[in-house]
Amino acid sequence: MSEEFSLSALQDKWLPVWDSLKPFDSAKPGDERPKKYVLDMFPYPSGDLHMGHAEAYALGDVIARYWMQKGFNVMHPIGWDAFGLPAENAAIKRGLDPRKWTYENIEQQKSSMRRYACSFDWDRVLQTCDPIYYRWNQWLFLEFYKRGLAYRKNSNVNWCPSCQTVLANEQVVQGLCERCDTQVTKKALTQWYFKVTDYADRLLDDLDTLEGKWPTKVLTMQRNWIGRSYGANVQFEIVNRKEPVTVFTTRPDTLYGATFMVVAADSDLASELASESDASVRMEFFSYLEKTKQVSDIDRLATDREKTGVFLGRYAVNPLSGEQIPIWASDYVLADYGTGAIMAVPAHDERDMAFANAMQLPVLTVVDTGEEDPSVSRIATAGDGVVVNSGPLTGLKKDKAIEKAIELLEEKKLGLRAKNYRLRDWLISRQRYWGSPIPIIHCEKCGEVPVPESELPVLLPDSAGLDLQPKGTSPLGAASDWLNVACPTCGGAAKRDSDTMDTFVDSSWYFLRFLSPNSEKHAFDPAEAKKWAPVDQYVGGVTHAILHLLYSRFFTKVLYDMKLVDFEEPFSRLLNQGMVLMNGSAMSKSRGNLVRLSEQLDEHGVDAIRLTMAFAGPPEDDIDWADVSPAASGKFLARAWRIAKDVSSDPGSDVQTGSLEVRKATHSFLAAFTEAIEGFKFNVGVAKCMELTNALRKAIDSGVGGGDPAVREGAEELAKAISLFAPYTAEDMWELLGHKPGVALATFRSVEADLLVQETITAIVQVDGKLRDKFEVSASISEAELRSLALASPAITRLLEGKQPVNVIVRAPKLVNIATK
RNA sequence: GCCCCGAUAGCCCAAUGGCAGAGGCAGACGACUUAAAAUCGUCACAGUGUGGGUUCGAGUCCCACUCGGGGCACCA
Numbered sequence: 001m002s003e004e005f006s007l008s009a010l011q012d013k014w015l016p017v018w019d020s021l022k023p024f025d026s027a028k029p030g031d032e033r034p035k036k037y038v039l040d041m042f043p044y045p046s047g048d049l050h051m052g053h054a055e056a057y058a059l060g061d062v063i064a065r066y067w068m069q070k071g072f073n074v075m076h077p078i079g080w081d082a083f084g085l086p087a088e089n090a091a092i093k094r095g096l097d098p099r100k101w102t103y104e105n106i107e108q109q110k111s112s113m114r115r116y117a118c119s120f121d122w123d124r125v126l127q128t129c130d131p132i133y134y135r136w137n138q139w140l141f142l143e144f145y146k147r148g149l150a151y152r153k154n155s156n157v158n159w160c161p162s163c164q165t166v167l168a169n170e171q172v173v174q175g176l177c178e179r180c181d182t183q184v185t186k187k188a189l190t191q192w193y194f195k196v197t198d199y200a201d202r203l204l205d206d207l208d209t210l211e212g213k214w215p216t217k218v219l220t221m222q223r224n225w226i227g228r229s230y231g232a233n234v235q236f237e238i239v240n241r242k243e244p245v246t247v248f249t250t251r252p253d254t255l256y257g258a259t260f261m262v263v264a265a266d267s268d269l270a271s272e273l274a275s276e277s278d279a280s281v282r283m284e285f286f287s288y289l290e291k292t293k294q295v296s297d298i299d300r301l302a303t304d305r306e307k308t309g310v311f312l313g314r315y316a317v318n319p320l321s322g323e324q325i326p327i328w329a330s331d332y333v334l335a336d337y338g339t340g341a342i343m344a345v346p347a348h349d350e351r352d353m354a355f356a357n358a359m360q361l362p363v364l365t366v367v368d369t370g371e372e373d374p375s376v377s378r379i380a381t382a383g384d385g386v387v388v389n390s391g392p393l394t395g396l397k398k399d400k401a402i403e404k405a406i407e408l409l410e411e412k413k414l415g416l417r418a419k420n421y422r423l424r425d426w427l428i429s430r431q432r433y434w435g436s437p438i439p440i441i442h443c444e445k446c447g448e449v450p451v452p453e454s455e456l457p458v459l460l461p462d463s464a465g466l467d468l469q470p471k472g473t474s475p476l477g478a479a480s481d482w483l484n485v486a487c488p489t490c491g492g493a494a495k496r497d498s499d500t501m502d503t504f505v506d507s508s509w510y511f512l513r514f515l516s517p518n519s520e521k522h523a524f525d526p527a528e529a530k531k532w533a534p535v536d537q538y539v540g541g542v543t544h545a546i547l548h549l550l551y552s553r554f555f556t557k558v559l560y561d562m563k564l565v566d567f568e569e570p571f572s573r574l575l576n577q578g579m580v581l582m583n584g585s586a587m588s589k590s591r592g593n594l595v596r597l598s599e600q601l602d603e604h605g606v607d608a609i610r611l612t613m614a615f616a617g618p619p620e621d622d623i624d625w626a627d628v629s630p631a632a633s634g635k636f637l638a639r640a641w642r643i644a645k646d647v648s649s650d651p652g653s654d655v656q657t658g659s660l661e662v663r664k665a666t667h668s669f670l671a672a673f674t675e676a677i678e679g680f681k682f683n684v685g686v687a688k689c690m691e692l693t694n695a696l697r698k699a700i701d702s703g704v705g706g707g708d709p710a711v712r713e714g715a716e717e718l719a720k721a722i723s724l725f726a727p728y729t730a731e732d733m734w735e736l737l738g739h740k741p742g743v744a745l746a747t748f749r750s751v752e753a754d755l756l757v758q759e760t761i762t763a764i765v766q767v768d769g770k771l772r773d774k775f776e777v778s779a780s781i782s783e784a785e786l787r788s789l790a791l792a793s794p795a796i797t798r799l800l801e802g803k804q805p806v807n808v809i810v811r812a813p814k815l816v817n818i819a820t821k
Numbered sequence: 822g823c824c825c826c827g828a829u830a831g832c833c834c835a836a837u838g839g840c841a842g843a844g845g846c847a848g849a850c851g852a853c854u855u856a857a858a859a860u861c862g863u864c865a866c867a868g869u870g871u872g873g874g875u876u877c878g879a880g881u882c883c884c885a886c887u888c889g890g891g892g893c894a895c896c897a
Binding site: 248250334338343617635636691698766774811819 | 824827833839845846847860861876877878891892893894895
């Protein structure tokens, strides 16, 4: 116990004590406390912790510690998302073994987390690159495969020329690689997919159950991403072709206005239709196809691009009107959405109109929206209106016409009601080394053969001797000892699948692995899942709003269908913390505005940094490090610490004999603090601690003095509250107050309701909404009494001279408002 | 272009439809000190981005706009 407050001394003092105390062990036998599962998104071990981690873990810790001190058995685990490109790229650059590099970083992060006083249960650590973990990744893959949820297909996939690997749709941002910002190109490859589209409806509809529990922003982003739209699949007969072509439309009401058809230039259908056309069409089409393949996604996504296309020399028959319409190929139609072909209604679709204008195609108006006739103006009208020129649909309003059109099509067996999604299946193959091997063997005779469960895990071969340089094919393809195996079915020569899984597979179920992180029998123990899951509180950055959260939700639903879990949503509540900025922009070495966490910790101490993170503002807002003051946080902690030092009563003193005023301050603090923390208003929670500290200081210096038992009560609750933000300081305060180490397990006193009631209250009197007088009244004053007091007040009677009060609103005991004419 | 979120003091931020200020930073002044730091205390500072509306009463609810941030965007 020192005379002066020194955070670095407290760190050295308490860290070893905690190591032996293990306050955050969540698997104590016979623990009867109710459970709470609090989870921080696990980190990538690509170096030491940075300011962003410091914020995330500070906030996650506030929540975890709060529930512990509310008497819950809190499971707050941590692990590492240890496979993946950053580790592999860094390893390539330094010529090191990615395994060694990864584990070294993990050790460094782990020791930084301990110093940072994270309340993690260190007996539940996992690393996704451990065979004991990815064995179950592979097991899950095979379970998905059994259920038809993992399949291989050849298609034009997103390809990052820099990472030299394919990317999932979700990893392409504005046509750029999510990781390295390189322009993504297309490549035809046979790859593994997870059939997430089978779950599109559930993934979308169940978002409703998360309303109010997840940030609106995330819910909106997920809804947009899934992008369900309703309409019809309509069959068009093709002249000189046996099979009709089906198109998806959300506007079957405009079917009579379809004046041409467009098929995606890069679709098989386009090639087929062109191949059976004239030689000149064939030439023109294939040269157009070549050109479209050159166009990058960036250019393709530009909405103001000139429409281009080729007439295929073929005709389709409008199923309702019987008209023949020309078929065009263009790159404005996407091959992998709907059926890759559309009916073009230029009068009522902007894009089709642009194409019709570019190619001088006819426009037929079929909806009168009251705007200028699009067949004259050549400007599309997409709004509501009355259908015209459309046979049996004529005269109906849009919605009715859509229904009627679908009925007609279904009757004639020319179409069906249909839904479509923006969401695509999840491409999980990656042509990289540092990932989970895909447990499939390719045999010339037997085709795809799953690796038998007894042979799992398929271990990743040692990287020594392998060329990890990205070259477009998996480095594992060169590990011939590993690659060449006997087919499990026929025993003949076969090869392993040499791609590895997207690391988002690893992170889609890790929250369940924490329940039994070392189990060799299960991916996770179902009994433990029943006890702990789902996650009660998830904390992480909004950067994962789509990818990780969508995939985890998908996995959870599949596991539900496998009857391995009894819930359909993995994360009951979600808190997104903001980012830590410096001078308005994200920190980066190249911008020269990098703030080093280790330097901040050395300069100000762990507690001051943690407190600063919590106090800076609402957790979901970004923190600009230029706007905050860790030094001020340190000052406050010293001030609070001195309160504990100045308490001179004995532990266990009878609080009933203490100052009522101080007791009231303490208990109203407890009520306000609880409300603030449970509402994620950590900044307000800290402010309440400051308020109580100020009140206690005043009581000690110029009030009842440090010997009053009520001051002790206040100081003890203050120590517990501060423990959420500044555990070292709080632990020392706890000791100063005469307690054994373990403030993290000391539960908050329950609020004594009678200490919250005020006997007197300041009533305010308004005239026409403006404050005119105030006076002290009994808190139990009646409305009539308060009303007459207000009307009798000299200040008010003076004001009311010559005016007529028309209405007197009384809200006892707080307010009277007199409305005058 | 569409959708979402935000705008309160010099700054960061509080405020169940009821006194605009809980807390902090920066500032001024005072106490302690030979002096300074540290500490303790006191004080000052805005009428809530703009314009309308609802209400006895609006920072808070509604409408329009401005600015800032984010998401989606050739998905038929």
